[in-house]
Amino acid sequence: MVLVLSACARPFVAIDAPGIILIEPDLSAVITEQVITLRLRASSTFRSVSRVEIGSKAMSYNPSENIWEARVSLDIGLNELIVTAFDEESVPGMDTLFAFYMPFQFQPFPARLPTPLGGHAATIMPFGVLMITGGTRSAEDEASGEVHILPGGSANFQTLPARMIHPRVGHTATLLNDGSLLILGGAMRGGIDTTDDLVEAVEIFDEDTQSFKEIPVLGPPIRRMFHTAAHRNTPNGQVIDVLGGHGDIQYTPSSILGTRRDLRSFLFRNDSLIALSPAIGPFVAPVEGHSQTPLTFLTQGEAGEYFVTGLSSAPQDSPLSFVIDYGSIFGILVDEAPVMRVPRVRHASERLSHEIIGFFGGITSGRGGLAGTSEVYLRQIDGYFVIPPVPSHSFSLRYGLTATIFAPNRIILTGGFNDNGVATDRIDIFRYTL
Numbered sequence: 001m002v003l004v005l006s007a008c009a010r011p012f013v014a015i016d017a018p019g020i021i022l023i024e025p026d027l028s029a030v031i032t033e034q035v036i037t038l039r040l041r042a043s044s045t046f047r048s049v050s051r052v053e054i055g056s057k058a059m060s061y062n063p064s065e066n067i068w069e070a071r072v073s074l075d076i077g078l079n080e081l082i083v084t085a086f087d088e089e090s091v092p093g094m095d096t097l098f099a100f101y102m103p104f105q106f107q108p109f110p111a112r113l114p115t116p117l118g119g120h121a122a123t124i125m126p127f128g129v130l131m132i133t134g135g136t137r138s139a140e141d142e143a144s145g146e147v148h149i150l151p152g153g154s155a156n157f158q159t160l161p162a163r164m165i166h167p168r169v170g171h172t173a174t175l176l177n178d179g180s181l182l183i184l185g186g187a188m189r190g191g192i193d194t195t196d197d198l199v200e201a202v203e204i205f206d207e208d209t210q211s212f213k214e215i216p217v218l219g220p221p222i223r224r225m226f227h228t229a230a231h232r233n234t235p236n237g238q239v240i241d242v243l244g245g246h247g248d249i250q251y252t253p254s255s256i257l258g259t260r261r262d263l264r265s266f267l268f269r270n271d272s273l274i275a276l277s278p279a280i281g282p283f284v285a286p287v288e289g290h291s292q293t294p295l296t297f298l299t300q301g302e303a304g305e306y307f308v309t310g311l312s313s314a315p316q317d318s319p320l321s322f323v324i325d326y327g328s329i330f331g332i333l334v335d336e337a338p339v340m341r342v343p344r345v346r347h348a349s350e351r352l353s354h355e356i357i358g359f360f361g362g363i364t365s366g367r368g369g370l371a372g373t374s375e376v377y378l379r380q381i382d383g384y385f386v387i388p389p390v391p392s393h394s395f396s397l398r399y400g401l402t403a404t405i406f407a408p409n410r411i412i413l414t415g416g417f418n419d420n421g422v423a424t425d426r427i428d429i430f431r432y433t434l
Contacts, residue, residue, distance in 0.1 A: 047091075048088055049087055100376065110155040112157075113415055116425040139190045139400070143168045163212070168186030170186045227288065230324075233301035242265075244288055245287075297351070307323055409434065
């Protein structure tokens with residue numbers, strides 16, 4: 001009787017399922033080969049692992065390295081790889097791996113900018129013309145008022161006779177419904193110490209007349225640089241939403257220069273910008289030099305979701321990402337999102353495909369160095385993959401560059417500053433398959 005009671009008093013020990021550890025390849029990086037060799041280890045606490053399967057395919061065992069291996073063919077885009085390890089009693093342990101297969105190349109563009117530039121704006125105008133406005137030759141230099149265009153199919157830039165009325169750097173250029181270009185914000189030079197260096201005036205480029213004209217702003221002035229802007233149509237007309245930036249965070253009794261934490265909306269009507277109130281305030285983190293990229297393809301003026309990522313100044317250089325939904329029936333909604341593997345500011349971004357965004361260049365946390373990698377965000381898994389260096393043509397590290405869809409599956413990367421703050425006239429094409 002004593003023996004029976006003692007046996008019943010023994011603690012119950014759960015039988016653990018086998019665990020799986022990926023050895024190679026590094027699936028945190030974009031895969032560029034269609035067929036990969038997956039190598040992993042599988043182990044169990046109590047029993048030996050008898051077999052491992054990927055999907056329904058058995059993996060082979062290498063006893064000298066204690067490694068399970070299998071060659072896997074990938075489809076373009078995101079691949080979900082389900083790995084199951086079985087111990088001797090057929091107790092399974094399962095894990096899901098994600099591989100992102102996207103063949104790509106960085107290629108030098110035949111043309112170069114007419115002058116080295118960083119902190120400029122790049123916009124695809126109607127009929128496929130790439131327009132470059134403003135910028136500086138160095139990170140601290142005075143801004144340029146020049147405008148350069150690259151016609152579709154051409155390998156040579158042209159400098160327009162018309163100049164911006166106000167030279168500026170760190171501004172935004174927003175395409176309006178009629179094909180004109182709205183230029184707002186920015187500063188007269190790259191490095192500023194006072195709000196007096198910010199450009200308050202707003203101007204429009206008319207493609208028909210090939211000229212700029214200044215338009216009035218009704219309401220508090222726009223005094224910021226390194227902000228972002230989104231354009232949407234509403235029942236009342238076209239609205240421009242301006243997010244964050246380096247600018248005037250106090251107007252009275254004296255102006256103070258800092259990082260803005262607001263989202264202001266302006267109605268464009270009768271060649272004027274009308275400030276709408278109230279501004280969306282304190283729940284938007286203070287951001288500047290961030291990116292704001294549509295998650296899906298949007299037709300001209302269509303409201304939708306944008307992915308915002310960068311570094312916040314509260315606290316200093318803290319990574320942040322969030323999604324802004326300008327098209328919600330409940331108003332403008334903001335939801336948190338995961339931060340980049342290497343958080344950065346003054347980078348370039350562009351939508352690669354449906355809910356897939358590429359990020360290029362930038363300055364890392366602490367503003368002490370250039371980001372050494374590019375990344376891809378996939379909303380499907382709410383995560384990032386690193387774009388690995390390409391031996392034949394590595395992307396030159398820089399910040400203050402622009403990224404623009406130039407053709408299907410082609411992103412043109414224009415200008416930017418090196419780690420000494422000197423601008424480049426270099427242009428690269430990021431070619432990819434999705």
